[in-house]
Amino acid sequence: MALVDDRSMTTGRVEWTGGSASVGDYFELLKPRVMSLVIFTALTGMVLAPGGVHPLIGFVGLLAIAVGAGASGALNMWYDADIDRVMSRTARRPVPDGRISASAALQFGVVLSVLSVMVLGVAVNWVAGSLLAFTIFFYVVVYTMGLKRRTPQNIVIGGAAGAFPPMIGWAAVTGAVSVESIVLFLIIFMWTPPHFWALALVKSDDYARAGVPMMPVVAGPGSTRRQIVLYSVLLAPIGVLPTLLGFAGLAYGAVAAVLGVVFLALAVQVARITEGPAARTAAMRLFFFSILYLFALFAVLLVEHLAVLHLAGA
Amino acid sequence: MDDRDLIELTPEQKRKRRTRSIAIALFLVGLVVLFYLVTIVKLGGNIASRAI
Numbered sequence: 001m002a003l004v005d006d007r008s009m010t011t012g013r014v015e016w017t018g019g020s021a022s023v024g025d026y027f028e029l030l031k032p033r034v035m036s037l038v039i040f041t042a043l044t045g046m047v048l049a050p051g052g053v054h055p056l057i058g059f060v061g062l063l064a065i066a067v068g069a070g071a072s073g074a075l076n077m078w079y080d081a082d083i084d085r086v087m088s089r090t091a092r093r094p095v096p097d098g099r100i101s102a103s104a105a106l107q108f109g110v111v112l113s114v115l116s117v118m119v120l121g122v123a124v125n126w127v128a129g130s131l132l133a134f135t136i137f138f139y140v141v142v143y144t145m146g147l148k149r150r151t152p153q154n155i156v157i158g159g160a161a162g163a164f165p166p167m168i169g170w171a172a173v174t175g176a177v178s179v180e181s182i183v184l185f186l187i188i189f190m191w192t193p194p195h196f197w198a199l200a201l202v203k204s205d206d207y208a209r210a211g212v213p214m215m216p217v218v219a220g221p222g223s224t225r226r227q228i229v230l231y232s233v234l235l236a237p238i239g240v241l242p243t244l245l246g247f248a249g250l251a252y253g254a255v256a257a258v259l260g261v262v263f264l265a266l267a268v269q270v271a272r273i274t275e276g277p278a279a280r281t282a283a284m285r286l287f288f289f290s291i292l293y294l295f296a297l298f299a300v301l302l303v304e305h306l307a308v309l310h311l312a313g314a
Numbered sequence: 315m316d317d318r319d320l321i322e323l324t325p326e327q328k329r330k331r332r333t334r335s336i337a338i339a340l341f342l343v344g345l346v347v348l349f350y351l352v353t354i355v356k357l358g359g360n361i362a363s364r365a366i
Contacts, residue, residue, distance in 0.1 A: 014320040019327045023337045056355050060348060123352045 018101060025094040029077055029105055030070030030112075037294070038069040038165045044298045045169025045184055048247060048305055053124075053173045061124040061172040065165055068116035068132045072139040072161070074109035078102050079144050083210040089203060109140075120172070128172040135164040149211065152218040159192030160185075166298075180247045183238070190235040191294055194228045194267060198287040201225070201270070202280055225271040228286070232267035236260030239297060248301055249308065255300045259293050 042065045046058055053061070077084065077095050081102055084090035094100040100108075113136050121129025143158030163185045170181035197215050200207060201224060204216040215224040239260045243253030266286040273282045323331070 014322065016321045016323065016327070019323065020330055021334070022330055023333050026334075026337075054355050056351055060352055063348075119348075123356075 021094065021100045021104070025099045026108060028094050029074040029100065029108060030067075031073030031076075032070075034073060034162075035066050035070050038162075039066045040295070041184070041188065041298050042066075042165040042169035042172075044302045045166030045181060046173050047302055048180065048184075049170045049173035051173055057124055058172070061120060061128065061169070064116045064120035064124070065128075065132060065168050065172075067112050068120070068136055069165065071109045071112035071116055072136045074105050074112065075136075075140045076144045078105035078109055079140070080148070081105075083149075083212060086210045087203075087206040089206060120168075124172045125175045127175050127177070128168050131164060131168045131171055131177075135161055135168065138164075150213065152213050152215045154213070155196045156193050159189050159196075162192060163188035180242070180245065183241045183245060183247075186238050186241075187235070187297065188294065190231055190238050191290065193231045194235065194263075195287065195290040195294075197224050197228050198270060198283045198290065201283040202287075221274065225274065229264075229267045229271050232264045236264050239293075242301060249304050252297075252300045252304050256297055259296055263289065263293050 039062060042062055046053070046062065077093055080090075081093075081095040084093050085096035090096065095102055095105050113133075117129050117133045117136070120132050139158070139161035143154065143161055147154040147158050166184035166188070167177060167181040170184070171177060200214040200216050201221055204214065204221070207214040208217045215227065219227075236257075237260070239256040240253055242248035243250065243256065263286075266282070266289055269282045270279075270286050273279045
């Protein structure tokens, strides 16, 4: 029991080293940066979906999706505390740092998971609620517990968890899954491997020390660089699909095409520059650009759609 | 006497516990308000036009 394990005896009374977590520490368990991307892509899915939803119900839906994503982040930090502890990027997280106990992180994650799915199901609809439940299950059980420590394809398959939010947002409005929402899913799904592998190329020592079989650790940097290019080749045209399928306009299509070409060019640079600090710079450039790429694509989708609605209403 | 009765929290631990308790209270109040508002929205005009 944590209360007994964490104490250190003093004369007469007992000091307890636990209980020092702040509200901010618990908020950190929710992976707020990941959560912000989830909110943004889910909102885009909601806005693009045909039909409409009452603003309050839409807000509750978005809140539930965000909390569900945060809950899966907390469960990931509970399970991965041992490997987070040995990686420089993650050693300061609340559980490996000792600010929150593993059991508290588990309880926090489970309670928020159940609550977010129930709220989304009851207040919005059960298609969206079921998708959120599946996303949490996929991220925690399939990715974190199953794939992450076993295969270099971990983030390829596990990337699906991060790709579901726009589909959940779409389902929150329509009560169904459609081709359009699958395309939004595919954009994030194809974006995930080059995004994470660019970072993994730079942080491969960290992953190797933690025993996580990331692609650069298992297949080597050469193979990883080739696969980054391969996924970038697939991603660029998928990025333009919303325009080709008619649920986004030409402005989006132009932005997606240009950014897709830049993405590919940066990926080729990563493949060509393999030695020294320049190789690291190329990888980090692709990593940061990939964040901008995804943000820009969904921002343009959102703004363009709102502009069209505004003009149609004017 | 339970082991826990012997534990003496430091002022810092007490302060952190208090802020955590306040955060949980605010979260629960927010949830109650949210459920109330969702119920009103879901009911909509149906309650007024129901068969008597």
